[in-house]
Amino acid sequence: MGVARLLKTTALALLLAQPALAEGKKAEVLHWWTSAGEAAAIKVFADAYNAAGGEWVDNGVGGDDTAKNLLASRIAGGNPPQVGQFNTSREYEEFVAAGLLEPLDAVSGPGNWDGLVPSIFQGLVKRDGHYYAVPVNIHxxxxxxxxxxxxxxxxxxxxxxxxxxxxxxxxxxxxxxxxxxxxxxxxxxxxxxxxxxxxxxxxxxxxxxxxxxxxxxxxxxxxxxxxxxxxxxxxxxxxxxxxxxxxxxxxxxxxxxxxxxxxxxxxxxxxxxxxxxxxxxxxxxxxxxxxxxxxxxxVSGDVFVFPKTGNAADLEAQMLMAQTMIDAKVQVDFNLKKGSVPVRPDVDVAAFDTCSQQALQITANNDLIxxxxxxxxxxxxxxxxxxxxxxxxxxxxxxxxxxxxxxxxxxxxxx
Amino acid sequence: MRLSSRITSRLVVSPFVVVAIFTFVLCVLWSAQLSFTSSKIFPAYDYVGFKQYTRLFANERWILSFQNMLIFGICLISGALVIGFLLAVMIDQSVKWESFWRTVFLYPNALSFVVTGLAWQWLLNPSLGLPELVRHLGWTDFKLNLLGEQKTALYAVSIAAVWQASGLVMALCLAGLRGIDGEIWKATRIDGVPRWKTYLHIVIPMLGPIFFTAIVLLSLSVVKGFDLVVAMTNGGPGTATEVPAKFVIDHIQIRANVGLAMAGATVMLISVVAALAPWVYVQKRRKEARG
Incomplete structure (x- = not known):
C-alpha cells in the first residue's frame, strides 16, 4: 500500500515537527452529535472520560455527512483527531484496509468483546481477528x-x-x-x-x-x-x-x-x-x-474509530477512550439519553422505557434483526x-x- | 538595465505562475486522470478505461442533472437578460433617485446564493409564504406549491436565480447605454423614429458585446450552480432539481466514489470550455481585426 505508507510517513513527519501535545490523556473527538438530545448523550462519554483521567476535547460538527467527510480527509491528510465517529457500516473499511486505524486488541481482548458485541456488528467492527471500532449503540x-x-x-x-x-x-x-x-x-x-x-x-x-x-x-x-x-x-x-x-x-x-x-x-x-x-x-x-x-x-448504530497518530501518548488516550465508551454503566447512561439501546447484553436495563424494553428484547434475538x-x-x-x-x-x-x-x-x- | 528589470519582473511573477500551474493545470489533469480509475475514497491507479463515463451516461440522475442544467440555463439567461435590460432602460430614462434604484436592483447580486435560496424557499412555502399572503387577502382557496411539485420546482429555482442575476445584467447594460453616443438619439429624433424602435433596431445591436459578456458570465454560474439548489430544494422533490455539480459533490463526499465524481467533473469542465470557446474566439478575431 504505497499511499498508506506515504500517508503514514507524512503523519509521522508532522508529529515529529511539532512539540508533543499530549500530556494528560488528551483526545480530540470528531463527531456529529450537536442537537440538544444528542449533545446530552455525548456529554455522558465526555464526563466519563474526564472522570477516568482523560481530557476530552470536543469537536462536534453538525451533519453526519460533513463530519464524516472531514474525518476522512483528516485521516487521509495525515492530521487525524484521536477519536472519530462513523456509522456502524462498511464506510470505514477502506481505512482499515489501508492500515490507518489503530487495532483495539489491548481493550477488546481483556474486555471479552467477542462475547459482548452483537454478532450482527461483528463483521463490521472486526477484521482479521482485530477490532478497529467501538460500537456504542443499537438504533x-x-x-x-x-x-x-x-x-x-x-x-x-x-x-x-x-x-x-x-x-x-x-x-x-x-x-x-x-x-x-x-x-x-x-x-x-x-x-x-x-x-x-x-x-x-x-x-x-x-x-x-x-x-x-x-x-x-x-x-x-x-x-x-x-x-x-x-x-x-x-x-x-x-x-x-x-x-x-x-x-x-x-x-x-x-x-x-x-x-x-x-x-x-x-x-x-x-x-x-x-x-x-x-x-x-x-x-x-x-x-x-x-x-x-x-x-x-x-438495526443501525454508531462507532468510534481511533486513527493511528504514531504517538504513544495518543495511543494510551485512545485505549482509555475505547474502554470508557463500552463500559457497562456508561453504556446505560449514554443510551438512555440517545434513545438507542446498549450494545452489550450484560447491563442493568431497568431504567429504560417501554419502547426501549421492546427493542432490548428484539435485539437479543438474532433471527428478528x-x-x-x-x-x-x-x-x-x-x-x-x-x-x-x-x-x-x-x-x-x-x-x-x-x-x-x-x-x-x-x-x-x-x- | 532594461534586461535586468525584465528578469526581475519575471522573477517576481514566477511563484504565481508556479502556483497557477500547480493548482489549476495539474489538479485539473489529476482529476481527469482519476476519472479513468476505480477510485473510491482514496485515489487508486488501476485504469478502467471509459467505464466511469459509460456508467455516468447510463445514470439517469446524471442525465436528468444535465437536462436540468440546460433548462435552468435557458431560463436564467433569457430571464436575466430581458429583465436586466428593461431595468437598465427604465433607469436610463433619467428617473428620480437613480442611484437609489440602481442600488436596489443590484443589491440581490451582493447576496450569496445560499441566502437567496433560503429567502425564496420561505417566500414560496405553501403554508407560510406568498400563497398564505394571498389567502389572507381574500382568495381563501388559493393554492400554489411551486417548490413541492416536481414539474415546477426547477422553474421556482430559476425565478430565484433570475431575481439575483438581473441586477448584474442591469449594471452591465446601463454602462453600455451610457456609452451610446448622444448624437444617435438626436438623429433618430429628427427622423421621427419612435423610441422603442430605436432601442430595438439600433441600441440593442450596439449592446451586442455587453450581452455577450453577460451570457458568458451567466453560463458559468449555471454550470457551477450548486449552492442555490442545495439551499432551496436539496435536489428535490425526488430528483427533480438535481444539477451536475451536486452530483459530483455527492459522489465524492457521501457515496465514496471519486472515480465517478471525477468523470462528472471532467464532463462539466468540457462544457465550460464549450461555453467559453465562442467568447475566446470572438475576442481573438477582434484583436486581429484591430491589428
Missing part, C-alpha cells in the same frame, strides 16, 4: 410512532398490519388529522421504503435484495406487493399533506408530538423529540418496532437506490414496473 430505523390522544379523538385503533394501518389512516383523515407525517427528504423516503419491504417481504427477502443483489428477488411478485404498499403510502401523503416535500424528520416528528399528525415512520432517534416535549412512552405516545409488530427490526442497508452494500449502491426510491415517491408518471427496472439497473451499475 432501530423502522419504528412506527403515534400520538395516542390523536388516535383517541379519531376513534382509531393502533395498527398491527398494513390493512389496519390504512383503516386507522382513514379515521384520522376523517377527524381532520394528517394520518402520516412524512418528512420529504430522500433518505426519509428510503427509510419508508425499507420499512415496508421488511414488514411485507420479511428477513430473507430483504437480505436477498440488499446482500445478494438478487435480480429474481427484485422482479418477484413479493416486490410488487412491497411497491403496492409504498405507493399507497405515497398517495396518502400526497392527498393529505401538501407541505411534505423538503420537510426535515424532526419537523415531521413535531407534527406527531403536537397531534397535528397521527403517525410517523422513523428511527428511534425520533424518541428524543417526544421526551423533550415531556411525553411519556405508552401513555402519551405509542411505538411499534418494525412498523407492523413481529416484522424484522432494522437485520442490519441497515449500508452494512451490506457500498455507499455507492445504497445512494443509487435511494435516488430511485425518491424519484418514484415524488413522480406522478413513473410506474411500478419502471421502478423495478430502475432498481435492477442501479444494482448492475453500482454493484
Amino acid at each position: 432501530g430505523s423502522n419504528w412506527l410512532w403515534y400520538n395516542m390522544a390523536a388516535f383517541e379523538t379519531a376513534g382509531a385503533t393502533p395498527p398491527t398490519d398494513w390493512d389496519s394501518f390504512f383503516a386507522a389512516a382513514e379515521k384520522l383523515k376523517a377527524a381532520g388529522i394528517i394520518p402520516l407525517a412524512q418528512g420529504g427528504e430522500a433518505w426519509q423516503e428510503r427509510i419508508t421504503f425499507y420499512s415496508v419491504m421488511l414488514s411485507v417481504g420479511g428477513r430473507d427477502f430483504y437480505l436477498k435484495f440488499i446482500q445478494d443483489k438478487d435480480e429474481a428477488t427484485v422482479r418477484s411478485d413479493k416486490m410488487k406487493e412491497v411497491i403496492a404498499v409504498y405507493t399507497k403510502l405515497r398517495d396518502l401523503v400526497r392527498e393529505t399533506d401538501a407541505a411534505s416535500p423538503g420537510r426535515s424528520w424532526n419537523e415531521a416528528t413535531q407534527m406527531v408530538v403536537t397531534g397535528k399528525a397521527g403517525m410517523q415512520i422513523m428511527g428511534d432517534w425520533a424518541k428524543g423529540e417526544f421526551t423533550a416535549a415531556n411525553m411519556e412512552a405508552g401513555k402519551d405516545y405509542g411505538c411499534v418496532p418494525a412498523v407492523t409488530a413481529g416484522g424484522p427490526y432494522q 437485520v442490519g441497515s442497508t449500508d452494512m451490506y452494500a457500498t455507499a455507492d449502491l445504497t445512494g443509487a437506490l435511494q435516488d430511485v426510491y425518491t424519484t418514484y415517491w415524488n413522480s406522478t408518471e413513473m410506474t411500478a414496473d419502471e421502478l423495478v427496472e430502475k432498481i435492477v439497473e442501479a444494482m448492475k451499475a453500482a454493484g
Whole structure:
C-alpha cells in the first residue's frame, strides 16, 4: 500500500515537527452529535472520560455527512483527531484496509468483546481477528410512532398490519388529522421504503435484495406487493399533506408530538423529540418496532474509530477512550439519553422505557434483526437506490414496473 | 538595465505562475486522470478505461442533472437578460433617485446564493409564504406549491436565480447605454423614429458585446450552480432539481466514489470550455481585426 505508507510517513513527519501535545490523556473527538438530545448523550462519554483521567476535547460538527467527510480527509491528510465517529457500516473499511486505524486488541481482548458485541456488528467492527471500532449503540430505523390522544379523538385503533394501518389512516383523515407525517427528504423516503419491504417481504427477502443483489428477488411478485404498499403510502401523503416535500424528520416528528399528525415512520432517534416535549412512552405516545409488530427490526448504530497518530501518548488516550465508551454503566447512561439501546447484553436495563424494553428484547434475538442497508452494500449502491426510491415517491408518471427496472439497473451499475 | 528589470519582473511573477500551474493545470489533469480509475475514497491507479463515463451516461440522475442544467440555463439567461435590460432602460430614462434604484436592483447580486435560496424557499412555502399572503387577502382557496411539485420546482429555482442575476445584467447594460453616443438619439429624433424602435433596431445591436459578456458570465454560474439548489430544494422533490455539480459533490463526499465524481467533473469542465470557446474566439478575431 504505497499511499498508506506515504500517508503514514507524512503523519509521522508532522508529529515529529511539532512539540508533543499530549500530556494528560488528551483526545480530540470528531463527531456529529450537536442537537440538544444528542449533545446530552455525548456529554455522558465526555464526563466519563474526564472522570477516568482523560481530557476530552470536543469537536462536534453538525451533519453526519460533513463530519464524516472531514474525518476522512483528516485521516487521509495525515492530521487525524484521536477519536472519530462513523456509522456502524462498511464506510470505514477502506481505512482499515489501508492500515490507518489503530487495532483495539489491548481493550477488546481483556474486555471479552467477542462475547459482548452483537454478532450482527461483528463483521463490521472486526477484521482479521482485530477490532478497529467501538460500537456504542443499537438504533432501530423502522419504528412506527403515534400520538395516542390523536388516535383517541379519531376513534382509531393502533395498527398491527398494513390493512389496519390504512383503516386507522382513514379515521384520522376523517377527524381532520394528517394520518402520516412524512418528512420529504430522500433518505426519509428510503427509510419508508425499507420499512415496508421488511414488514411485507420479511428477513430473507430483504437480505436477498440488499446482500445478494438478487435480480429474481427484485422482479418477484413479493416486490410488487412491497411497491403496492409504498405507493399507497405515497398517495396518502400526497392527498393529505401538501407541505411534505423538503420537510426535515424532526419537523415531521413535531407534527406527531403536537397531534397535528397521527403517525410517523422513523428511527428511534425520533424518541428524543417526544421526551423533550415531556411525553411519556405508552401513555402519551405509542411505538411499534418494525412498523407492523413481529416484522424484522432494522438495526443501525454508531462507532468510534481511533486513527493511528504514531504517538504513544495518543495511543494510551485512545485505549482509555475505547474502554470508557463500552463500559457497562456508561453504556446505560449514554443510551438512555440517545434513545438507542446498549450494545452489550450484560447491563442493568431497568431504567429504560417501554419502547426501549421492546427493542432490548428484539435485539437479543438474532433471527428478528437485520442490519441497515449500508452494512451490506457500498455507499455507492445504497445512494443509487435511494435516488430511485425518491424519484418514484415524488413522480406522478413513473410506474411500478419502471421502478423495478430502475432498481435492477442501479444494482448492475453500482454493484 | 532594461534586461535586468525584465528578469526581475519575471522573477517576481514566477511563484504565481508556479502556483497557477500547480493548482489549476495539474489538479485539473489529476482529476481527469482519476476519472479513468476505480477510485473510491482514496485515489487508486488501476485504469478502467471509459467505464466511469459509460456508467455516468447510463445514470439517469446524471442525465436528468444535465437536462436540468440546460433548462435552468435557458431560463436564467433569457430571464436575466430581458429583465436586466428593461431595468437598465427604465433607469436610463433619467428617473428620480437613480442611484437609489440602481442600488436596489443590484443589491440581490451582493447576496450569496445560499441566502437567496433560503429567502425564496420561505417566500414560496405553501403554508407560510406568498400563497398564505394571498389567502389572507381574500382568495381563501388559493393554492400554489411551486417548490413541492416536481414539474415546477426547477422553474421556482430559476425565478430565484433570475431575481439575483438581473441586477448584474442591469449594471452591465446601463454602462453600455451610457456609452451610446448622444448624437444617435438626436438623429433618430429628427427622423421621427419612435423610441422603442430605436432601442430595438439600433441600441440593442450596439449592446451586442455587453450581452455577450453577460451570457458568458451567466453560463458559468449555471454550470457551477450548486449552492442555490442545495439551499432551496436539496435536489428535490425526488430528483427533480438535481444539477451536475451536486452530483459530483455527492459522489465524492457521501457515496465514496471519486472515480465517478471525477468523470462528472471532467464532463462539466468540457462544457465550460464549450461555453467559453465562442467568447475566446470572438475576442481573438477582434484583436486581429484591430491589428
